Amino acid sequence: MIVEILAIGTELLLGQIVNSNATRIGERLADAGLDHFQQTVVGDNEARIVTAIDAACSRADALILTGGLGPTKDDLTREALAEAADVELIFDSEQADRLRERWTSSGRVMPESNLQQAERPLGSELIANPKGTAPGIRMQIADTWVFALPGVPAEMIPMLEDSVIPFLGGDDDSAVVSRLLRTWGESESAIGERLGDLYDTSTNPTIAFLASGGEIKIRITAKATSRDKAAALIAPFEATIRERLGKRIFGADDDTVEVVVLRMLEERDWTLGTAESATGGLVAGRITSVPGASRVFRGSVVSYSTEVKESLLDVSGDLIAEHGVVSEPVAVAMAEGARERLGADVVVSVTGSAGPEPQERPVGTVVVAVVTPDGSRVRTLNLPGDRERVRTFASTAALQLLRMSLQGVDWGSR
Amino acid sequence: MIVEILAIGTELLLGQIVNSNATRIGERLADAGLDHFQQTVVGDNEARIVTAIDAACSRADALILTGGLGPTKDDLTREALAEAADVELIFDSEQADRLRERWTSSGRVMPESNLQQAERPLGSELIANPKGTAPGIRMQIADTWVFALPGVPAEMIPMLEDSVIPFLGGDDDSAVVSRLLRTWGESESAIGERLGDLYDTSTNPTIAFLASGGEIKIRITAKATSRDKAAALIAPFEATIRERLGKRIFGADDDTVEVVVLRMLEERDWTLGTAESATGGLVAGRITSVPGASRVFRGSVVSYSTEVKESLLDVSGDLIAEHGVVSEPVAVAMAEGARERLGADVVVSVTGSAGPEPQERPVGTVVVAVVTPDGSRVRTLNLPGDRERVRTFASTAALQLLRMSLQGVDWGSR
DSSP: OEEEEEEEOHHHHTTSSOOHHHHHHHHHHHHTTOEEEEEEEEOSOHHHHHHHHHHHHHHOSEEEEESOOSSSTTOOHHHHHHHHHTOOEEEOHHHHHHHHHHHHHTTOOOOGGGGGGGEEETTOEEEOOTTSSOOEEEEEETTEEEEEEOSSHHHHHHHIIIIIHHHHOOOTTOEEEEEEEEEOSSOHHHHHHHTHHHHHHOSSSEEEEEEETTEEEEEEEEEESSHHHHHHHHHHHHHHHHHHHGGGEEEETTOOHHHHHHHHHHHHTOOEEEEESTTTTHHHHHHTTSTTGGGTEEEEEEEOSHHHHHHHHOOOHHHHHHHOSSSHHHHHHHHHHHHHHHTOSEEEEEEEOOSSSOBSBOTTEEEEEEEETTEEEEEEEEOOSOHHHHHHHHHHHHHHHHHHHHHTOOOTTO | OEEEEEEEOHHHHTTSSOOHHHHHHHHHHHHTTOEEEEEEEEOSOHHHHHHHHHHHHHHOSEEEEESOOSSSTTOOHHHHHHHHHTOOEEEOHHHHHHHHHHHHHTTOOOOGGGGGGGEEETTOEEEOOTTSSOOEEEEEETTEEEEEEOSSHHHHHHHIIIIIHHHHTHHHHOEEEEEEEEEOSSOHHHHHHHTHHHHHHOSSSEEEEEEETTEEEEEEEEEESSHHHHHHHHHHHHHHHHHHHGGGEEEETTOOHHHHHHHHHHHHTOOEEEEESTTTTHHHHHHTTSTTGGGTEEEEEEEOSHHHHHHHHOOOHHHHHHHOSSSHHHHHHHHHHHHHHHTOSEEEEEEEOOSSSOBSBOTTEEEEEEEETTEEEEEEEEOOSOHHHHHHHHHHHHHHHHHHHHHTOOOTTO
């Protein structure tokens, strides 16, 4: 089973957005053991979409399209599919009812133009879209199964998971299984060197390295005649990597650092708070992204101005005058103040200079403190990059140092 | 001049990295007024690279390849170019000297495998790479100019700027200019209906619609013999759209709602704070993403637990008992409490039920209050989608309702 991806949208050609849909779909196809050799992008031009569909159908057994299913006139995927298959577009009155119902239930009147989302090529079936109004379309063009999904990733991904991947069913005779190990605290090249011999000598499983948001992920991928057999190839390989990397590995697969931290706190029956300056609420935002965070998380004081550090976190003006706001004593005082004010057992605090203009200390200087019932720790970091990168890496560092404190792991040389 | 992009690399197909090179090149081609209708991605497979080169050359006047120029065995772009052009690969001894020199100057001995970076198809020219070891390649295949650049963005981008765009000579002949108008408060289809006739009748400029994060963006794109002339085509078109959409448009180009809100507050010399429950710090995080936010932003109280709403925001227990935490009276009390505690002139507050489990009210129920020196407003919203989407849309709604309050715009029927 060979699968291709065709992304539709002039905004992709103009470089206004990145084609992250192709990335997500490619990742998922690999996980499912489906072969995938080519991706194409074309703009909102019906003739070029039709040509691209024809070309892809001549090469592939299945084609996944993204984009062009919206309610406006530059959404041309429905028309292009009908033309490529040489069939009529028909009006699906059941879908029209579902669209009206969806609008009515949110107390609004549906504009008539939305009814184009009730059209589909004759002989096609609609794919349910639980997250939005645009249904997907499944149909055959010549011998190729074609799936059209919306361009909005939050809508596309569940439809891919629920309706496309299960339909394609993967290759019955082979399964590709991947295991993701998440690390923090060492560079990609240092991790690469520790595992270099495995990279060079192993063809099944293979390993790959992926850096994002300050973390290095290691992907182990094995192919075998069943998922169980592929998993059995991975197990000893994973054990070797874990032996070499130790506590640098903090989680596997979907265990983000937020999930890991909340789980450890809940096991101890400890509550959590944050006190944030440079990260401005990002750490709290990441923690509360996890469903059920309310069982552990009390809240945060984002003390962006110095006055709020004093009034809501009880950091003394003398301490600030002596050390500056980007300092280890102030970070500890912020955490201790937040612990008291929020009534939390554990607090992580962040203060720093995110740029573009330096604040007291050079841009990238970030101080993280963690206070738990067992004591407090504080560390000054020098993070590279611009404001966005410094803030992202600082929020990751805060969560990772919190995780290491809870695990009793030395904060080490970082 | 029609230009295509062909990105080479199995890691792109496996979804291990995003094809940001295509995004960057696409953006640059648009700036230069060069037409660009298609992008392709293939893996590290010589036969498929050759087929993709042939196909692109049949459609385009110029082809920009990225990737596959490294020193390892899976770097096949040189071989594929030679095969597509039906010429030999030759060894360039001057380039070999440059490679050895580069390694020697950094105090290292060059592995022999690097000498494959001194090979090039007969009849091609090398493109200097100031940032790395892999030179680019320029050659003609049939009537198409082909440029092969490295996959590493930091190496690719200067070569594109210095050697490819000037060669294609885009800037002199024509320019494409885009203008992005940002709207909030109406659906994509409703916006589409208001502008449907412009979409139907205008070919230069063109308009397109883009939905993301709860906002609808309208892109106006014009092509002319210079940037000034393209801008002059856009101006009356933009005026018409602004007349029709009025205050639904809150910004243009890089003016995100965060930027717009901070600018309006700074002009009035008003400070800002947030009080967040369901959004858990996301609103503060977005505000503080803007450089210079500290001139306006005091801080935030993220009152995730009910106790913190009482202790740090002075919301009375009786009010919570009577109305529940997801209610308009509590949202207003949170904003008023934060205004006092943070010493801010303006506060936006958010409370709600983000899911997956409903909290008091159905998932998606979100209450936003805005308190300014001029008074307070509050609104209950019903947002669709899962936890992540509800939180994102809620933070957008909070910022937009804040913006409308500052502009004195009615919160309308949304």
